[in-house]
Amino acid sequence: MAKYITRRWENYINHQKYSECQLVTALNAYYYLTGKQYCKPFSDEYEELVDLCAARHGSAIFINKIHKKLNLEITEKHKFIEGFFYDDDMNRKNTKLPLPINAVIHHRLTGFHSVLIVDHIVKCDAVRVANFRYETRNGWIFIDDLKLYASPCFSGDDGINSKGKKWNFRLYKLKNGISDE
Numbered sequence: 001m002a003k004y005i006t007r008r009w010e011n012y013i014n015h016q017k018y019s020e021c022q023l024v025t026a027l028n029a030y031y032y033l034t035g036k037q038y039c040k041p042f043s044d045e046y047e048e049l050v051d052l053c054a055a056r057h058g059s060a061i062f063i064n065k066i067h068k069k070l071n072l073e074i075t076e077k078h079k080f081i082e083g084f085f086y087d088d089d090m091n092r093k094n095t096k097l098p099l100p101i102n103a104v105i106h107h108r109l110t111g112f113h114s115v116l117i118v119d120h121i122v123k124c125d126a127v128r129v130a131n132f133r134y135e136t137r138n139g140w141i142f143i144d145d146l147k148l149y150a151s152p153c154f155s156g157d158d159g160i161n162s163k164g165k166k167w168n169f170r171l172y173k174l175k176n177g178i179s180d181e
Contacts, residue, residue, distance in 0.1 A: 005033075005034070005035035006035060007031065007032060007035060007118070009128075009138070009139065011031060011037060012028050012031060012032075012116075012118065012130040012131070012139075013027055013028055013041050013130070013131060014130055014131050014133060014139070015041075015131070015133070016131065017042060017050075018050060018055055018056050018057070019055050019056075019057070019058060019059050019060070020050050020053070020055035020056075020060060021060075021113050021114040021115070021131060022053070022055065022059070022060035022063045022066075022114045023049055023050060023053050023055050023060055023063070023066055024114075024130075024131050025102050025114045025115065025116045025130075025131065026063065026066045026067060026070055026072060026172075027039070027049075027070070028100070028116045028118065028130045028131065029070075029072055029100045029102065029116055029172040030070045030072065032099065032100040032116070032118055032172075033072075033100070033172065033173070033174050034174070038070060049066060049069075052065050052066065052069070053065055053066045059112075071174055071175050071176070072172050072173070072174065072175065073172070073173055073174070073175045074102075074170045074171065074172060074173075075171050075172075075173045076098070076170065076171040077167035077169070077170045077171075078167055078168070078169045078170075079166050079167055079168055079169075080147075080150070080168070080169070081097075081101075081103070081143060081146070081147065081150070081168075081169050083169065084097050084098060084101070084169070084171070085097075095122055096120055096122050097117065097120040097127065098171055099117060099118060099119070099120065099171075100116050100117060100118050100171075100172050101116070101117040101169050101170065101171055101172070102114060102115070102116055102117075102169070102170045102171075102172060103115050103116070103117055103129070103146070103150070103168065103169050104150070104151040104167075104168045104169075105132065105146075105149040105150060105151055106149060106150075106151045106152060106153075107132075107134055107135070107149055109134060110134070112151060112153075113131075113132070114131075115129045115130060115131050115132040116129065116130045116131065116172075117129055118130050118139075124142070125142060125143045125144070126140050126141065126142050126143065127140070127141060127142075127143055127146060128140050129141055129146065135149070150168050151168050
């Protein structure tokens with residue numbers, strides 16, 4: 001039986017200093033899966049992680065180093081969020097989203113941005129999104145509204161517009177471990 005991990009909204013990182021949204025997403029995924037913050041936001045250790053993934057003046061081109069350090073792996077990738085609800089034959093497989101899900105979005109004020117879906121209410125089909133303060137109320141947004149921000153450029157295994165399977169949404173899990181759900 002999996003133990004229950006308490007996750008408090010105020011412990012998610014919901015702002016950033018540089019271009020480190022992918023780092024923030026990975027740190028939030030780590031918190032979601034373990035219930036522990038890896039480091040305090042904007043601490044010396046955080047600044048080292050910013051440099052490790054090259055996000056201070058860029059776009060976290062070495063995010064895989066962060067995934068390895070945090071023991072994170074991506075287990076499922078989909079072009080559209082509906083991919084988590086249906087299998088390849090369009091049979092319904094889930095009613096609730098598996099979490100946490102990284103979403104690549106595009107906003108007129110921030111451009112391309114990485115956020116993390118950390119909660120889903122099935123009844124009204126709303127999700128709570130960490131590090132997306134525009135267009136949300138305390139992190140909450142309806143899935144249909146979130147889809148309006150889905151990136152028009154699909155990412156692949158090694159970046160925007162790369163060859164291979166395309167995705168905008170990807171599911172995080174711990175390597176060699178299971179989350180509480």
